[in-house]
Amino acid sequence: MPRPGTVMPMIEAQELTKRYRTTVAVDRLSFQVRPGRVTGFLGPNGAGKSTTMRMILGLDTPTGGHALVGGRPYRSLPYPLREVGALLDAGAVHGGLSARQHLAWLAASNRLPRARVADVLGRTGLEVVAGKRIRGFSLGMRQRLGIAAALLGDPPILIFDEPVNGLDPEGIAWIRGLLRALAAEGRTILVSSHLMSETALTADHLLIIGQGRLLADTGIDELLRSAGAATLEDAYLRLTQNAVEYRSMDVHR
Template sequence: MIKAEQLTKRYGSALAVDQLSFEVLPGRVTGFLGPNGAGKSTTMRMILGLDTPAGGRALVNGRPYRSLRKPLRVVGSLLDAGAVHGGRSARSHLECLAVTNDLPRSRVGEVLERTGMQSAARKRIRGFSLGMKQRLGIAAALLGDPEILMFDEPVNGLDPEGIHWIRGLMRSLAAEGRTVFVSSHLMSEMALTADHLIVIGRGRLIADTGMADFIQASALNDVLIRSPQSSHLAELLTAKGAAVVPEPNGGLAVTGLTPEAISRLAAANGVAVYELAQRQASLEQVYMELTEDAVEYQAATPTTDNERHDR
């Protein structure tokens, strides 16, 4: 597994990572989320020994990455798909990695096939699209058949088929018992891929929890109810301790009571109900709510034409 213990990193006077601690466990996909500048890439670089912490430490399988004798057999990573020699072919790039890490060359063909890169194996990397470079980077990460996989924004540049493919790949790797740690800004993909979430902001831990628990705990979850007696029903719900907010379309947004409790209350008081539905916030909504105060670069809210005319 991956373990961060009080990781701290400074760049001059800027505190990029601030006493960050978490664990990434095997058998599940762990999403690593945070606004731009939150310290995600810096944290991943410290885990891989590319940056030296100012304090704390990062361990993979209980050891610092730099102490691993054959690192590609333990950790496979993709942090920057463009960090490759453009003059090499995809196959020669992977063969160089195999030779320098004492890996069998047979693995090159296996990972090319698994990532769908066989037809481009002899082509020079400088002619690759970003999506093709991402696939090549993933092939390199898989080369040592490692127990731990780390991906930083792996779907950048991929078309819908490629995004669907990598989603299935990450889940299949976790199902094999591997540790999968992936950073992404695409909330829709994280919602479909991740089992667990680690969320940071301004270098600090904000959340470390399962996907379902993360969404369920949001104050944005509510119950929508429609009734021809909405005013009376709102009074009944408020008396029971629920928070009731009228919606523009005539419905009521209710928090503090379950749909079952609302249904029983309405039935006991003879109130007709046309619609009763549990509404759950999306991962993007919950994430935006949670990280609102941790956004470093926040643009002004656009003004609509109607708002301009009202001034």
């Protein structure tokens, strides 16, 4: 947990752009994700959310612009789990390993104390299944394991892509409470979701994109007032009604 009084780093994107031949997936996207709050990352399918997260985490190379975590490119971090924790795909683990083995390997690769494995197993409620092979895990257990891995280095920055996908109400409520608690500790949290009702209960701030461009960088109450809407879903639908999955490049621009 961060020390009291510590100035926590944030996520920054500046003119972040990703093109695939004649398709623009992310178009000159600039924003900051600040510490101490849950920032919801919203947009229609194909809006560029996952691509943006992958560029922040150094998994995709931008065509233009840059993304920084704590003032540095992710790829420059010597031990990234100590700086940034991320869950992009809960299924991207070796099914033949146990949960404890998987976390122990991650800890060793980032020179983290072995005691952190027990800590995150406890925080995510996985102690009783820690010795079981991951291939037998339910989707909810895999999501918890992915979050345990993200928390392993006690990082100040956390990035989650659709963490509640496929979860039952108990699992959704657990993740909601965890995100709120992590934000209260002063961490910087970016979480994408398609569930408007859940985002309304969890997020303090919103980034909304469409066609790879930033549509809103605002608090929920401010968005509702500006859209003249009673619910986040209504405001979101009004804001994104003209968004499509991808926009072809204007080669004359």
